[in-house]
Amino acid sequence: MRITIVTGFIAWAFSVGAIAADLPPPLEIEETGSVESLPASYPESWMMVDEASFFSMYGGRVIILDVLETNPAKRIKGMVHKNLLGNFGQHTQRSEFYVLESFHERGWRGKKTDVFVVYDRSTLKIKKEIVWPTDRMQVLPERYAMTVSGDGDYVFAANFNPAASFSVVRLDDHELLDTIGTPGCVLTYPVGKRSVASLCSNGGMLTTVVNKDGSLKSQQRMEPFFDTDKTPIFERPAIIGGHAYFPSFKGVMHDIDVSGEIAKYNGSWSMLSDEEKAANWRPSGLGLLDKDDSGLIYVIMHPDGAEGTQSHGGPQIWVFDPKKKKRVKIIEAPNHAISVAVSRGKSPKLVVTNGMLGLDVIDAQSGELVQTVTDFGNVTPLLLHKSY
Amino acid sequence: MRITIVTGFIAWAFSVGAIAADLPPPLEIEETGSVESLPASYPESWMMVDEASFFSMYGGRVIILDVLETNPAKRIKGMVHKNLLGNFGQHTQRSEFYVLESFHERGWRGKKTDVFVVYDRSTLKIKKEIVWPTDRMQVLPERYAMTVSGDGDYVFAANFNPAASFSVVRLDDHELLDTIGTPGCVLTYPVGKRSVASLCSNGGMLTTVVNKDGSLKSQQRMEPFFDTDKTPIFERPAIIGGHAYFPSFKGVMHDIDVSGEIAKYNGSWSMLSDEEKAANWRPSGLGLLDKDDSGLIYVIMHPDGAEGTQSHGGPQIWVFDPKKKKRVKIIEAPNHAISVAVSRGKSPKLVVTNGMLGLDVIDAQSGELVQTVTDFGNVTPLLLHKSY
């Protein structure tokens, strides 16, 4: 009602104004209520930033960011909430992504409810919310606290309370199917079409094969391939062409074959020359590695490694070709690196969470800094993901 | 049992150790589970900081801070949550304070519930939570969005949705009694023993007299004493000795007699000399004023005032004696001032939220800076309160 009347004013003002001063016509009345939407598939230069909001975890979110946009005001494309170190996963084919988060009835108090939320990539609206049957894993951001199955039809999401398990969501109807125990083994690495590997406290892996109805088909343990005390590995692999590459704290790359129904150990190779070993070069960081579409692995490295430095990040990003088991490039991190992610496509960009908790965007080919991105609401952007 | 045994170990280790290396005895085993508590009445140098957490309002809180403590690590005495710009109030006699806050079932979504929370000042534990009957007022921090009645037996807390009302809580049993409409009038200023004054959109006031059972006894409107467009006042009075002093945007101090059952207009006086008026000195800021125990009013002032500068804060704090209707002192704000509070007692300290959103602690007598307090989790400490 108010709007109608005001429009009347404008018509009046226009006629008066035009006669009086030869001004341009007045601005049109604008609609209230309009809301933007995004493409169903995001451009390669968009990244999904896991802003953990470590200093106020109720404010955690995933910020959708165009890291190549030069106008700071136009970099943010949207954001969704991700409460209390919520876990995040994406589908590469379906136009949706997933947040598994927790809420207390009264913010910090009252009954806790964990919920699995399916977001539409285009509208950023919630397509489905599933109340979770147990306590999801609540840790610093991981890429494999949740995974889409190899056949693309399920999500497996990790639980920990501290009994370890994962729950299965069917994506066709977004139904929660089952929860499967993985005693002593955590996280969810996709194996074959519908299997999940988890890393175990004895230095081995457990593969869980899941039935079509989401129930447990079988579980099989892999012999320990590292010593969790003496030769620990990072729980953060690069999974490329049916192989999951897990670097150790000291620079041994373990190769797990995840192409079949059951994960198989496939040996290891050193990431380091003897000189580098002597200088104690080691992988380090939170999101310490990522892969590009051509199958290269990018790992943050630092010299003078020691017990306790495994999360410090480092000054360089080393690029490995896992097929050749060889380093192919060294990229300098202009402002230190604590996490790294690589964008999709033929001209991948390295997006580095730097020591000041901003983002350095680096051309992966040339190694040159494209731009540093800050002031997008970032406080603790601990982990980044490609977008799809 | 455990302790006994471990003590045994220690005794053993001690004897061996002492023999072996002449070392001191080992540290005692410590208890797990212990939690600190605070005095039932807080020292004068403690202030209650309303950290609105404007950039992540789920993380809002009241930080209890010793502003005279020189060791930064020991300044924080405790903190309580205050969600979504929650309202805060304190009792000067009972050892408790009050937070009126809102929660959505899922952080930012789902059903909203407003709750009134009674905190024990000593344990910081919740003594009572009352689910609120309507939408509390959700605004930038105010000192009078909630008030304790003059007789100390009730809390009146403001609602706005946008219909204005207030609800009554009886403190003896922490029961919610009633909600009373105050059409067109907002906030809750204590009047007499059990009345509430509210400021109205016509520039007048409404006094609501409340029965012992919390219900409406009577309401009475005061004639408008200012023009909300042309001569607006700040809604933030200093209430001293039965008088509520409301400064106007342009430096006229209005005096409302709140000592009786009904608030009465008691005239006004200018805070400015003619020269100051010519230089457009004006009050400004969010928490732009406070009082000390001797009855002086401290107001943030800035020169070159204009439409829109009423919230900018200013470079000086002027001290007025409202009985003499005269300024008695000017205190320079070392780093600009946007909010001010004064500690209790005979040697009051001015605590100023400065332009960098840290706190400048100033001796109110000498005007000298005692210390600047930052890095206590402050992001947007918009308003400060005395402690009791």
Next chain:
Amino acid sequence: MKNCAWLILFFAVLPDYGQADSDRRQADTDQRRAKFNYQLFCQGCHGPDGAGRNGVPRIHSEIGVFLKSQAGREYLIKVPGAANAPLKDAELADVMNWTLNQFAGNSLPEQWREYTEHEVAEYRKQPLLEVLEHRKTLLQELSTQ
């Protein structure tokens, strides 16, 4: 063995340099190591008193019931927290025995024997996969005994 505290105190107060001392001191060291290992590998979840927590089974006054059957005896070693612990077989046996002595209380059968290195090695080869289900079944069986 519940009076090991007393024993230790005894050693503390009266350092013994006599015959058989090295054996006893070895036994004592083993006890201390067992407790240390309990602290390092178990206490974080099971608590300093074995009380258990949300999602963590209670040990205190309960763990002993499992020793009433062979399956129960194996269960305690096959649970991943035990089987997967980075401890040698002998160390794991010591931790388990220490835990039983320390926390099991009246839940222990009247006749029971401590775990040996050898049997621990055997049991832990196949850590359990369905711990909770297995536990439930076991407890049902034990309660009907």
Next chain:
Amino acid sequence: MNILDKFMEKSSRHVAQRSSRRGLLRGLGTAMVGAASIPLLPVARASEGGAQASAPVDTGDPTTCDYWRYCAIDGFLCECCGGTYNSCPPGTEMSTLTWIGTCTNPDDGRNYVISYNDCCGATQCANCLCQRDERDRPVYRADKSNDINWCLGSSSSIYHCSTAIVVGLALED
């Protein structure tokens, strides 16, 4: 929500040095220009080209706090959050309750009625904080108050960012 002006004034200095922003600005994760630090375009500009008279003119930059429509705005500019000056970012909802102000478009010299609709239902955008208080009034004049969380009437009361929508022409006094 209009307290941080002075703070913004200070930080606007930092904005000039985009590559090395620090201090409060960095801390608060904003990219903001203080009110009125860049002079508004003169009214005359609109009349420079006669041909322009055939179409409405609005040449301001909505990514800056100085943009004319923002004269009584508070909070985070939706323009920097995935929305625009008059639309909400994806996934949010535009408030139905709002406060109203009038601002002058320097391009045509007209006063427009601006509806400051908040976008609701997502955690604070925390970008492009912009605080201008022309003709803003305390909460007793709710219709003119930007201290109030105007998401109060929406399905989520969570404030995300603010728009500034032309809903009419103002009458001169």
Next chain:
Amino acid sequence: MNILDKFMEKSSRHVAQRSSRRGLLRGLGTAMVGAASIPLLPVARASEGGAQASAPVDTGDPTTCDYWRYCAIDGFLCECCGGTYNSCPPGTEMSTLTWIGTCTNPDDGRNYVISYNDCCGATQCANCLCQRDERDRPVYRADKSNDINWCLGSSSSIYHCSTAIVVGLALED
């Protein structure tokens, strides 16, 4: 929760200039010293005075991240939040689940078993962030992992700050 080391290293520089702290440190509202930026006290120190042998010695400063007990800590030091190194701030609850580490007291040269109990049930303290990862392991070794929110077993899962409690003496290998 152990990622911000490098960040902390950087910010420790700022701590030195207390009066003009800025940048990340200010932004994050911390008052922190990076790990090991001050050398630990030599063991010898304990033996300097013979009389000391009659009482346990622990001369470190629990308000600094360098304090010996914090060798595998993550997060905010309760010592700066209204609690102490081994007690929780008022209104919070000490976690029953925890991770365990061993650290050396430089005053007596002994290794102690340290239980890193989180204090739960209040919004993050956000002060004195301290990140040290000696013998910290990824989540597959949950008992040694400080990446996990250990408030998971408490009545509130909200992490506030961390303590470091001496629960035993370590054995040498």
